Amino acid sequence: MSTVTAHAPVDARIPLRGHLRHTGALIRRNLLWIRQDPESMFDALLMPVAFTLLFVYVFGGSIGKALGGGQDGYVQYVIPGMIAMMSMTLSQGVGTGFSQDFNSGVMDRFRSLPIGRGSVLFAKIAVELARMLFATTLLMVVAVLVGFRITNWPGLVAAVGLSAVFASSIMWVFLTLGVTLKNAQSVQAMGFLVLFPLQFGSSIFAPTASMPGWLQAFTDYNPLSTLADAARGLMVGGPVAHGLWVTLGWSVALTAVMAPVAIRAFRTRT
């Protein structure tokens, strides 16, 4: 069969500017979602407030006494861990959001357009990171109100930055779940299964010294625990190096492995 060229052939390549424009347009779309549906911000708004009040006022007294610093000492201990935990919990949003887009048919429209597959994924990650930053700011306001003392601003910025780095790497895991699982509920359930052991087998709520040896071995390399350790070291003082390197190692490894997996799953989903 002969092929004639009626016009100049279509260019298949998308220039970098094109990718940026597409990602920008999709970021705008995700932001419009928040404006249209402010309730979707509830988790980002309520979690920092609720968790901080819960841990400081309900458990803070007794854990604080056991630790020897009282409730005030516990506030200084737990707030950096809260930043770590919140970054994880909010990361799940990329997976549930994606799942909804697939089920509503919007993703079919995007995938039939001449845009890079990465644009859709990056836009989602960017908006979730912005949401996380917003929630972290709110968390710090509440933290100061309950007695947290910000003594080291660069340390705080570094801690938030490290959380964002790790969050953007774990988002690839949730994106993969969002692309491969049938609906948003299963994504949420699977996300919970991933997060639960990481959250509670960690130094977020209490030091690991009193934990059994096998659990300590786990927490030493649990990225959520090391992220909390690093954040605590950066914000209120204490060791930073181990937590920082283990967390960064996890971030690089997760991104290197899961980003291609997510993009591939996204390309081949039917």
Next chain:
Amino acid sequence: MTGDTVTGMTRYDDDPAGARRAVTVRGLVKHYGETKALNGVDLDVAEGTVMGVLGPNGAGKTTLVRILSTLLAPDAGRATVAGYDVVRQPRQLRRVIGLTGQYASVDEKLSGRENLYLIGRLLDLSRREARARADELLERFSLAEAARRPAHTYSGGMRRRLDLAASMIGRPAVLYLDEPTTGLDPRTRNEVWDEVRSMVGEGVTVLLTTQYMEEAEQLASELTVVDRGQVIARGGIEELKAKVGGRTLRVKPADPRDLAPLAAMLDGLGITGLASPVVDAEDGVLRVPVLSDEQLTAAIGAVTARGITVSSVTTELPSLDEVFLSLTGQRAGRTQDAPAAEAREEAAA
């Protein structure tokens, strides 16, 4: 900014007969486990024409459209659209197609205008161009008033129109419409048909799937009938209509006792080529297959001349079931219905 010059650039395969082909499908296969959604489909759509793909539920229509939109990879076979291979050149192909899927794919949380603007930006229009194109299409699809409302407040017909508008933003050379009017009321359906016609007027090639003979007749020039993943008939719409026997005249006498005499009278009349009427006692109607306007006029004339009071006279196009029956001697999809239906007709006669 190069985006605005990209659309409209298309390449076509040459047809032996000289007509350029916008879509070429050869031996397309897609199986889902045991289900043969597509089982060796061939299809040619000439540039600037409307190809109707008619088939019942589960025939494989959506599977075909999804493969041609690069959303699904075929198991075997080949398909090109505007000269681009669906498997090897998906990115080029996406630049020349527009898709209105079976289920609306608008972003419910965005307004109609935001939906169209977003797609304009994703198709590399500048901000200003994207805004202008969105407004132009909203106007054209009668959505201007609702342009700023979130799409979840739209009615089914409005969503369909927004979906159609979305698939037109990039001025596609080839447009897929997967059952564009299923579930719409007659008025909205007519509006959608008008829109499709005006797109065709702009030179767009359309691949339209439908379950309704009437829709195919309204829009398509060529028809491919599919069932269970296979093409069972193809040809010009007039050609196929002649095969399936054109229209059916449906006469309902006010008094059901007039049914039998009326049937006998029409049968004995000797109108050239008029097939025997069928009495449907259950619905109290007489069905007369008619092939031409002359036959129709003669039959109606005979009914009124006889002085029998009728409560309704309508003509209808053959249903999908009747099309299948006359093309294949089989009911669509499953066969166990046929004996039951015949038995009923015998009982009535």
